[in-house]
Structure formats: C-alpha cells, structure tokens
Amino acid sequence: QVQLVESGGGSVQTGGSLTLSCAITGDISGSYCLMWVRQASGKGREGVAAIDSDDITTYTDAAKGRFTISQDRPKNTLYLQMTALKPEDTAMYSCVVLIASRIYNSGGYCSSADSERRNYWGQGTQVTVSS
Numbered sequence: 067q068v069q070l071v072e073s074g075g076g077s078v079q080t081g082g083s084l085t086l087s088c089a090i091t092g093d094i095s096g097s098y099c100l101m102w103v104r105q106a107s108g109k110g111r112e113g114v115a116a117i118d119s120d121d122i123t124t125y126t127d128a129a130k131g132r133f134t135i136s137q138d139r140p141k142n143t144l145y146l147q148m149t150a151l152k153p154e155d156t157a158m159y160s161c162v163v164l165i166a167s168r169i170y171n172s173g174g175y176c177s178s179a180d181s182e183r184r185n186y187w188g189q190g191t192q193v194t195v196s197s
Contacts, residue, residue, distance in 0.1 A: 068091070072189065080152060085147045086102070086159055088146075097168075101115065104160070113175030116175055116176045153196065166183035
C-alpha cells in the first residue's frame, strides 16, 4: 500500500512563492509517475506537473516557467516549487502516484493503458493566492 501526505500549502499574495511537499510511504519502485494535480473550488481536476521514474518532467502551460517539480528518492519526497503565484493558482493541490507499465507523461499529467495500473492520492493541501 502506498500513502501520500502533502504539506506546505498556505496563503500568499500575488507574486509570492510556496513549496509543496509530498511524503511518500510504500513501494513505488519500477515504472511510476508522480504528479501534482489541483482542483479549484467549483472546477474539475487538472494536472499541474509530472515527473516519472526516468526523471522526465512535464508541465501544463499554466505552470511552465513558474513551477518546478522534483523528487528526492532517498527522502521519498515529491516537491513542487511554485513562484510568481497568481490568484488563478488558488486550489487544493494533491500529489498522485501512478504505478504502471507504458506510462505516457505529457502536459503535466501521466496516464497508462496498463490494465494493472494503480493510482494513489494524497489528501491535498490548500493554496490560496490573494490579489
């Protein structure tokens, strides 16, 4: 079983920075993808950034140039460094791990057609950006 616990959210003003962390417990060795997914109030979920087991990173256009995703394997931790925050970045941010073969990592999100794929989600951490 894999468990994910996010931290680091908070309230900042426009232009501010935050770094989110996601502590990962359990075995995610092999082929996997770690993602940050956000959901604003009243809206659907959207990918933000993804990093896979080959250390390939992808971002949505909204995150590109402002956010940086990284993983610290010895610490089993995923990070999202966010700079130049905007009010439209306000959302609940969740970390997600996809464990599967044949992972497709593009545009800040990973998917797989592997019938034995497994997804695990954290509870999320709130980010609020005020103007």
